Amino acid sequence: MGGTGARNDMMVPKNNVQKFPLANNTSNRNYVFYVNAPKAGDYYIKGVFASGVHSDLKFSTGDMSSNNVTVKQLFTGNLTTTLRTFDTSATTESTRVTTDPTNKKTLTLVEGLNKIVVSGTTENIGAPNFGYLEFILNETQPETTNVSNPS
Secondary structure (H helix, E strand, C coil), X not given: CEECCCCCCCCCCXXXXXXXXXXXXXXXXXXXXXEEECCCEEEEEEEEEECXXXXXXXXXXXXXXXXXXXXXXXXXXXXXXXXXXXXXXXXXXCCCCEEECCCCCEEEECCEEEEEEEECCCXXXXXXXXXXXXXXXXXXXXXXXXXXXXX
């Protein structure tokens, strides 16, 4: 996990305590991981989360200003005992979510490894805790044609 605050080492044996990263801006934390996409395309995001307050999850493949999807107002009511599922491809079920930009439901991934950055969007609230994440290829993407070599 990336971020700016000191790590909580209260539950760790005291023999090699690492309290870093530590930075001046403690309002933002993020998760960074890599997804190995089997093919290039637009991918829906499905996951399990817990959040005691209404908060957002912003998924990005780069600098957070382009190619991103923000899942809005995730809330379970209880941070420690309640889990819920969100799914950016859902249209009617209870897992349906509101996204920002409006109706932007997918991240564009390249074939192979993709760096994914996940953060909250509200300062000093933080992102919901999430566990299992699944990136699902949107199979209904239009086929491109090769116009440079017409038959």
